[in-house]
Amino acid sequence: MAEDGSVIKIVFTPSGRQGHVPAGTTVLQAARTLGVDIDSVCGGRALCGRCQVDVGTGEFAKHGISSGPGSLCGVTAVETRYADKKGLAEGRRLSCQSTLLADVVIDVPPESQVHNQLVRKAADDRQIEMDPIIRLCLVEVREPDMHEPSGDLRRLVEALQTQWPDRVTGEIDCDLHILQQLQPVLRAGKWQVTVALRDGNRIVGIWPGLKERVAGIAIDVGSTTMSAHLCDMVTGDVLASTGAMNPQIRFGEDLMSRVSYGIMNPGGHVEMTEAVIDGLQKLITGAAEQAGMDADDVVEIVLVGNPVMHHLLLGIDPVELGGAPFALAVDTAVEMRASEIGLQVNRGARVYVLPCIAGHVGADAAGVVLAEAPQKGEVNTLVVDVGTNAEIVVGNSKRMLAASSPTGPAFEGAQISSGQRAAPGAIERIRINPETLEPRFRVIGVERWSDEDGFDEAVKSTGITGICGSGIIEVLAEMYLAEILTADGVVNGAKAAISPRIEADGRTFAYRVSDNVVVTQNDVRAIQLAKAALHAGFRLLMDKMALKSVDRVVLAGAFGTHIDPKYAMVLGMIPDCALENVRAAGNSAGTGARMALLNKGARREIEAVVRDIEKIETAVEASFQDQFVKAMAIPHQSEPYEKLSQAVDLPVRELTPDEAPAIESGRRRGGRRRSR
Numbered sequence: 050m051a052e053d054g055s056v057i058k059i060v061f062t063p064s065g066r067q068g069h070v071p072a073g074t075t076v077l078q079a080a081r082t083l084g085v086d087i088d089s090v091c092g093g094r095a096l097c098g099r100c101q102v103d104v105g106t107g108e109f110a111k112h113g114i115s116s117g118p119g120s121l122c123g124v125t126a127v128e129t130r131y132a133d134k135k136g137l138a139e140g141r142r143l144s145c146q147s148t149l150l151a152d153v154v155i156d157v158p159p160e161s162q163v164h165n166q167l168v169r170k171a172a173d174d175r176q177i178e179m180d181p182i183i184r185l186c187l188v189e190v191r192e193p194d195m196h197e198p199s200g201d202l203r204r205l206v207e208a209l210q211t212q213w214p215d216r217v218t219g220e221i222d223c224d225l226h227i228l229q230q231l232q233p234v235l236r237a238g239k240w241q242v243t244v245a246l247r248d249g250n251r252i253v254g255i256w257p258g259l260k261e262r263v264a265g266i267a268i269d270v271g272s273t274t275m276s277a278h279l280c281d282m283v284t285g286d287v288l289a290s291t292g293a294m295n296p297q298i299r300f301g302e303d304l305m306s307r308v309s310y311g312i313m314n315p316g317g318h319v320e321m322t323e324a325v326i327d328g329l330q331k332l333i334t335g336a337a338e339q340a341g342m343d344a345d346d347v348v349e350i351v352l353v354g355n356p357v358m359h360h361l362l363l364g365i366d367p368v369e370l371g372g373a374p375f376a377l378a379v380d381t382a383v384e385m386r387a388s389e390i391g392l393q394v395n396r397g398a399r400v401y402v403l404p405c406i407a408g409h410v411g412a413d414a415a416g417v418v419l420a421e422a423p424q425k426g427e428v429n430t431l432v433v434d435v436g437t438n439a440e441i442v443v444g445n446s447k448r449m450l451a452a453s454s455p456t457g458p459a460f461e462g463a464q465i466s467s468g469q470r471a472a473p474g475a476i477e478r479i480r481i482n483p484e485t486l487e488p489r490f491r492v493i494g495v496e497r498w499s500d501e502d503g504f505d506e507a508v509k510s511t512g513i514t515g516i517c518g519s520g521i522i523e524v525l526a527e528m529y530l531a532e533i534l535t536a537d538g539v540v541n542g543a544k545a546a547i548s549p550r551i552e553a554d555g556r557t558f559a560y561r562v563s564d565n566v567v568v569t570q571n572d573v574r575a576i577q578l579a580k581a582a583l584h585a586g587f588r589l590l591m592d593k594m595a596l597k598s599v600d601r602v603v604l605a606g607a608f609g610t611h612i613d614p615k616y617a618m619v620l621g622m623i624p625d626c627a628l629e630n631v632r633a634a635g636n637s638a639g640t641g642a643r644m645a646l647l648n649k650g651a652r653r654e655i656e657a658v659v660r661d662i663e664k665i666e667t668a669v670e671a672s673f674q675d676q677f678v679k680a681m682a683i684p685h686q687s688e689p690y691e692k693l694s695q696a697v698d699l700p701v702r703e704l705t706p707d708e709a710p711a712i713e714s715g716r717r718r719g720g721r722r723r724s725r
């Protein structure tokens with residue numbers, strides 16, 4: 050053991066950093082000297098409790114240290130006071146108060162680390178490293194002195210520079226509203242104030258005394274729904290998660306109808322901007338309330354959304370996005386004060402909007418890229434988000450390409466005779482018996498399948514009202530697997546001999562699912578056109594990268610959440626890929642937004658990635674049309690879909706001389722294409 054007054058060896062875990070410091074140094078000072086990551090808001094005043102550590106106990110032979118509680122000074126009165134007031138776990142010490150007496154091993158728990166890795170709550174284990182753009186700093190400011198006249202701001206800045214040298218990154222400036230409240234706040238806090246320092250050089254918030262908690266909010270503004278995560282900007286914890294319908298829906302269900310509303314009605318885009326901002330405000334206020342906070346505590350906002358939402362929430366008329374060449378007003382990240390777009394939160398709050406990738410590949414896709422990080426892997430990843438326009442990103446760490454493809458609204462249930470939005474009463478799952486051609490299905494809002502006891506009773510309250518996007522994809526894929534539908538997408542009238550559900554419909558045939566839900570030949574055509582556009586889009590990008598297949602498919606957005614990847618693949622909406630490597634990313638765009646909220650480096654990262662993504666305009670690509678025609682077939686005219694055929698019994702296809710070689714080779718390599 051070292052003697053008092055001597056030099057002490059200190060080892061920090063888990064970082065492994067170690068060194069020697071004079072006895073009597075506080076653990077926090079030692080950490081700073083050795084570059085160890087320990088958090089603090091109060092600057093070592095025993096107020097915030099962010100600096101807690103554990104003392105290693107026992108013989109640490111590796112380091113030649115015998116460590117224990119006696120290696121530090123006894124628990125101080127200040128620590129006891131803190132423990133009485135706010136609680137301190139058994140054995141925990143405040144590193145700012147405990148001084149070193151002897152060689153010691155100090156463990157810094159994750160919650161005390163500035164760059165704490167937060168495990169995402171969603172299904173995977175992606176981590177967000179805390180490095181927020183906003184840092185809270187408690188400072189003691191010199192009182193004014195007649196003999197040394199200086200403004201309050203000068204003394205506040207001086208206090209920040211001397212008391213938080215590692216947080217200040219440049220010349221400090223402040224907002225006007227800070228100046229307006231500076232003097233009363235300094236005096237109310239008796240010259241002790243907490244400052245919200247943004248990016249190390251701008252004061253955006255100030256409170257008397259210690260302010261321990263401020264919030265940031267990450268919001269994914271979808272055309273139908275908006276979802277938000279309110280996060281503690283000090284710890285990164287999610288304090289509240291909320292969602293709401295996008296109030297713009299009254300101007301049109303899909304994006305293009307909203308763009309049209311703007312074109313047809315002078316000032317229409319202003320109305321839509323007001324509606325979405327009003328919706329955002331309610332969402333933010335609600336999330337803050339849920340967390341027991343005030344909207345005034347929200348100091349940072351990150352937004353993602355498709356290009357039309359992006360433009361509308363910034364008050365930009367999206368008219369140019371309504372037609373070629375689909376020019377974005379801005380293709381870089383945008384930052385502004387929240388008040389500039391009419392959001393009432395903390396007066397110093399800024400809004401950061403992720404960059405849009407291209408005319409129809411939005412900031413939501415950028416959020417997905419940030420969260421799914423295809424740019425970080427060697428494997429080839431396809432990210433696809435299907436809405437009125439499909440947003441498609443293909444790539445790996447070496448090269449990334451993006452495009453959009455005009456799929457139209459068929460996947461969302463529009464243009465489909467029995468189609469409807471995903472709402473109670475809509476058929477969302479369906480299976481067809483290949484022998485009898487009888488369907489069984491599930492309806493949103495009812496737990497049972499239609500052939501289970503109690504279904505009729507359970508469905509009474511909503512009725513069967515139509516079929517939603519995921520239901521349409523399943524019914525078509527099942528019709529194909531049951532050979533009601535040919536590979537060319539023709540409803541096979543010959544099957545009427547097997548089941549009365551195949552009905553004549555003029556010169557074509559239709560398949561009746563229930564009394565009021567029928568799949569017509571026109572419905573099939575609408576989906577074929579949409580899926581062919583989608584397939585041609587990703588095939589174009591894959592061809593440019595000379596890829597025959599991809600290793601991983603990420604289905605983003607609502608489409609990805611509800612769709613069964615197997616059926617999407619049967620229809621050729623995604624390329625052939627091992628089914629276990631197809632992932633619904635759920636709210637990946639929102640996760641990307643949260644990453645940008647909690648880690649300022651993530652902002653620079655996505656800005657750089659988006660800058661480097663090659664944007665492909667499908668409309669001007671000569672091969673698009675050719676690809677489109679080939680992609681009309683189910684799953685595709687010439688792609689063998691070998692991996693899919695190992696998982697699903699695909700019907701035997703009659704081959705044209707053109708496609709025979711490819712398909713035959715697919716069969717030889719393990720496909721089980723045979724008649725069901």
Ligand code: FES
Pocket residue numbers: 088089090091092093094095096097098099100101143144145146
């Ligand atoms: S640094 Fe705030 S309590 Fe120790």
